[in-house]
Amino acid sequence: MSWSWSMIAAASPGPGDPGDVTLDHAQRSATNAANYVQVHWANWVEAALRIILILAIAIVLRAMVRRMITQLIARMNRTAESRASAALGGLLVNAERRRQRSEAIGSVLRSVASFLILGTAALTVLSVLQINLAPLLASAGVAGVAVGFGARNLVTDFLSGVFMILEDQYGVGDTIDAGVASGTVIEVGLRVTKLRGDNGEIWYVRNGEVKRIGNLSQGWATAMVDIQVGYGEDLDRARDVITSAAEQMAKEEPWDEALWEPVQVLGLETVSADSVVIRAQAKTMPGRATGVARELRWRIKRAFDEEGITIAGGSATASDATSTDPAQAPVVETGPASAAAVSVPAAPAPVPAPETTGGTSVPHPSTPPHVSQAPHPSQAPEASGASGKDGGDGEGPEGDEKRPGRHSLFRRR
DSSP states (O other), X not given: OHHHHHHHHHHSOOSSSHHHHHHHHHHHHHHHHHHHHHHHHXXXXXXXXXXXXXXXXXXXXXXXXXXXXHHHHHHHHHHHHHHHHHHHTSOOOOHHHHHHHHHHXXXXXXXXXXXXXXXXXXHHHHHHTTOOOHHHHHHHHHHHHHHHHHTHHHHHHHHHHHHHHHTTOOOTTOEEXXXXXXXXXXXXXXXXXXXXXXXXXXXXXXXXXXOOOEESSSSOEEEEEEEEEETTSOHHHHHHHHHHHHHHHHTSTTHHHHBOSOOEEEEEEEEOSSEEXXXXXXXXXXXXXXXXXXXXXXXXXXXXXXXXOOBOSSOOOOOSTTOOOTTTSXXXXXXXXXXXXXXXXXXXXXXXXXXXXXXXXXXXXXXXXXXXXXXXXXXXXXXXXXXXXXXXXXXXXXXXXXXXXXGHHHHHO
């Protein structure tokens, strides 16, 4: 700043002898600047060297810490893989899950280490430059509080993601129930977890929204199979058939790896009036319980069919008597002969003689009301005579003799 004022003073004329005054002022300014540099140049060089040394140490330390973190995580992964192989008999570990989990954990640790190292270096550089840090720290504190209130959800998501990854609550390929959504994990992030649902949809779940997690892919899974058989079936025989089918299944690929223990027949689950339910259980590889249960049902059904054991609870099959095919339906004839043929085989009740009331015939109670009372053709003359009697023109003995002929139809039937 003094050099600039000296140049301005030299360029502007002054009163009296401007040339002498300006030259003298410039000489004094140059002398003062030279003296200042001569006095403080050692401090400047020392400060510059200290700053360079601080930055170099910070950069080297950051690189060393990041490398150590990477090697430590890789060593932990190798140890965990060897333990899992020894415990599960050579079970292949999901490489993608371990790779992504390692990258996430390493990224978090490296970011934290870089922040601490570079932040400390920056504060040290400011102190070397003799800058008062109190106002800066106070301002940073106020800004941190404001950011904390404004972005508390973001901070919550980040911290939740960090702990989920560090605790290995789930990983890529796991089937989880996160409460707000469920499905297979396809990506784990520090803020968001991506799930693929049963129908193919992708769910983006914020880590801070997850209050509980049910991991269906860790440890082992259980396949439950219920078989409903008839009430009169031999239960010991049914149990032997189920056990035999399960043992045969455990010897074949790929079910020999999916089944970790022999299938157990637990016993009767429910008992009803016409059937009983037998429950079988199998310990399987994580994520394979559904497939094992389906295959076990298939084999049990086939074994029951071979042994003649009836499975109850299904839809009834149509028999020949209840067939709905019109070509196979029995032909039913109408008329007196067919009525006798299709009637219930029981002793026929005697038909009482027809009664008359005041010259009017009373039909038999078994005669349907819709059946026509037309006389047989052979009885037509008698019927006509009777009709004359009913009309009042055929009174006399002849009418009385012809009256029984009117009810000949009832006697024939």
